[in-house]
Every structure is written in structure tokens, then in C-alpha cells.
């Protein structure tokens with residue numbers, strides 16, 4: 001079988017179990033009335049969980065205490081993990097920032113609608129298609145107070161910004177990264193503006209509050225923590241539950257740490273790793289403040305906190321994904337299997353470790369159901385509600401594939417995990433097969449010992465739907481004939 005065809009079939013395989021709407025009948029919440037804005041308001045607000053995503057950026061699998069880190073200390077995160085559930089096999093849908101966040105907000109594989117790579121900086125006309133209803137829209141429409149703080153990276157034109165995508169409040173930046181000592185970047189941005197080279201998603205652009213430029217004087221991670229505390233304080237005064245998407249850009253480049261945090265890691269000889277560690281620790285300091293705020297406002301017990309990274313650690317910046325192979329932008333485990341845990345005292349018992357795979361694609365339908373929210377009719381999803389399986393300790397994916405793709409210059413990497421088996425097509429090499437149960441580091445290719453395995457998978461995929469064209473939109477003949485790129489990311493523009 002041609003690799004490109006198998007790649008398409010892998011994608012079809014996930015289609016077979018996709019598009020499951022949330023099971024509203026399972027909701028224990030009852031709709032009561034419409035609010036002044038037409039949104040449904042629930043009477044049992046106290047029972048509806050607050051939802052807090054805390055996203056790290058390019059954080060290595062091994063770089064949190066709850067995953068065994070010895071040199072980087074993360075006491076606040078570890079405390080939450082010890083009192084909640086660690087996902088040992090938590091996957092994101094893509095090994096790069098923008099597409100991974102797209103999957104989180106849309107509940108879909110980003111390749112399905114042309115969002116398979118990052119939005120290139122300096123292209124404010126691009127953004128995630130407005131035809132996709134974000135999770136934030138669904139939660140806000142069901143009565144949640146919603147906030148987005150930190151790195152957006154899903155489009156910088158006004159129609160793509162957080163306030164237009166379901167968030168009541170936004171504080172942060174629109175691009176792929178940002179300098180941490182913000183005031184030091186002000187001159188750079190002014191210089192760029194004078195030269196006509198400034199753009200709104202530059203890593204030197206001013207921070208925004210609800211679309212308005214504001215001055216940020218703090219170290220950026222601390223600034224985002226301050227805003228998260230402010231949002232949680234404000235949410236406590238409302239009748240509504242809240243959804244806060246707190247997307248720290250740490251420890252993504254540029255690698256800049258506070259002196260006080262660096263001193264804490266003087267035992268790390270490697271300068272690059274020391275800066276990285278200090279940046280991770282700044283996030284942990286923030287988490288401690290956020291937890292304290294939740295506690296003092298009486299919201300801690302009924303807040304579902306989900307902490308994870310948008311993709312695997314970027315090894316050149318000092319990250320470690322050990323014992324996983326490779327890192328950011330790779331479809332090996334190190335690119336897509338990330339540090340992940342949840343904490344929710346009201347529903348999740350302390351001290352649990354969930355070994356079965358879960359993916360960020362499942363957060364959309366699972367959280368919508370927990371929130372008693374209605375997903376619009378016709379909304380397509382690539383994940384399913386896994387809450388019952390997770391609570392029962394069952395594998396939610398006994399016969400389903402965990403899928404990843406990564407577009408390179410001129411070719412595409414792809415992988416699929418089913419149970420203990422993982423197939424990988426990377427760097428234009430032949431398909432390889434690994435047994436993750438025995439070989440978590442993907443070091444022993446066993447495709448020769450199991451020649452039937454990849455064939456079986458592709459046969460299984462044929463039992464799924466048969467679309468008229470490959471859903472990933474790849475142009476196999478052209479790619480094969482010319483040996484040139486997989487088409488550049490076809491980022492979408494508004495349809496109206």
C-alpha cells in the first residue's frame with residue numbers, strides 16, 4: 001500500500017467513530033429560563049462545574065514533578081495531580097501550537113478544515129473558519145461566564161479574536177509567541193511600526209484587553225496569573241459558573257526568565273535547561289495563586305481544572321520528553337503525548353493515575369455534557385464523551401485509533417495508536433510499527449515481525465464511511481508526482 005494512501009485511510013479510521021453529539025439525556029441539569037441575552041440559564045448553577053483549562057506551551061512530558069521530574073520542581077501542579085487524576089497517556093491532536101489549540105476549541109482534527117499548520121505571523125487575514133463553533137460558544141450559550149487569557153494563535157483579524165469566538169473577556173496576545181519582559185519589547189514594536197513592518201501578531205505587539213491595546217509591566221507569566229486571579233474573583237460575584245481558558249505561553253520561546261526564578265535552579269548546570277526550568281516554575285507559582293483564589297472565593301471544590309501542554313516539549317529550548325521519543329512537531333510520542341492531569345474535588349477522587357489513552361479532542365463533548373450544554377445540531381466532532389469510562393477506569397478507545405499528523409516542507413508525517421500498537425510514518429521513511437507496552441520509547445521497529453498489522457489497520461479503515469474525497473484534503477497524485485510539498489497550509493478566510 002502506498003504510504004500516502006495509508007495516511008488517508010488512517011484519517012478515515014478516526015472518522016468512523018467521530019461526530020458523536022453530546023448525550024444530553026445524561027445531563028442532570030435542567031433548563032429553567034432564558035437570560036436577558038437570550039442564553040439559557042440554569043437553576044442548579046451550584047452544581048454546574050466551573051471549568052478551568054490551564055495550558056502550558058511546549059512543555060516536556062518529563063518536566064513536571066507529577067511525571068517524575070527531579071530537577072524541575074512544580075509543587076503546586078504536583079499537589080493538584082496528587083489530589084486528582086494524572087493522565088499518563090494524554091494526547092493532543094497535533095504536535096504544533098496552532099493546530100493543537102484549534103482542535104481544543106473546535107473538537108475536530110484541524111486537517112479537516114485547512115488548519116493543519118500554524119497561522120504564519122504577519123497574516124492577519126487568516127484565522128480558524130467561522131463555520132466552526134468553538135467550545136467557548138457552546139459553554140457561553142449555556143450560561144457560562146467565559147474568559148480567555150494568554151496566547152490565542154487562532155487568528156488576529158477582529159472577527160477571529162477571542163471576543164468574537166465565545167469569550168466574554170480576553171486578555172493576552174494574538175500570535176504564536178510573545179516576549180516575557182514586555183516593556184523591553186515596546187521599543188522594538190515602535191521601531192517596527194515606523195519601518196512599516198509591525199504586525200498585530202508579532203511577539204512584540206502590545207497586549208490586548210478585549211481588543212484594546214494595554215500596557216503590561218509585569219513578567220508576562222505573572223501578568224497572566226494576575227489576570228486569571230482577577231477573572232476568578234470576578235466570577236465568584238456572578239450567579240453563572242465560569243469557563244476560563246488560561247493559555248500561558250511559557251515555556252515557549254523566547255527563553256526569558258526572572259532572576260529570582262533562575263536562582264532557584266542554580267543546581268542545573270546547563271544554562272538553557274536552567275532558563276527553561278525557571279519559566280516552568282513561573283507557571284507553577286501562578287497555579288499556586290490561582291488555587292488560593294479559588295479556595296478563598298469558595299469555588300475550589302466545584303472547579304474542574306485540566307492542566308496540559310499544547311504539544312510535546314521543544315527539545316532545542318531545553319525540554320525533556322523522556323522516556324518518549326522526539327518532541328514538538330513530531331508524531332512520535334514525544335510530540336503528542338503531553339503532561340496532563342485534572343483536579344475536581346467534587347467529582348474526582350484523589351490519587352488516581354489513568355493509564356489508558358485520552359485525547360484533547362474529547363474535552364469538547366465531555367465538558368459540554370458535564371456543563372449540561374447543548375451542542376448545535378450538525379456540529380461535527382472527532383472525539384466523544386469519555387467521562388463514564390474515565391470514572392470507571394475503562395479504556396475509552398479499546399478499538400479506536402489515536403491519530404496525529406504533522407506537515408513538513410514537502411511531505412507529511414502521520415501516526416496512529418490503537419491499544420499497545422503504534423504505526424509511524426515519519427521523515428519519508430517506510431511505515432514503522434512499535435509496541436508501546438514494551439517499548440514506550442519507540443526504539444524497536446517491529447513491522448517485519450508483524451507484517452499483517454498495518455494491512456489489518458488499513459482494512460479496518462475501509463469499514464468506515466467512504467467520502468468522495470480524502471477528508472484531509474491531501475493531493476496524493478500531485479505530491480507523489482512532483483515530490484514537492486504537500487500543499488502549504490490552506491488557512492481559511494471568512495466565508496462572508
Ligand SMILES: [Ca+2]
Nearest residue numbers: 057058097310
Ligand atoms: Ca506549543
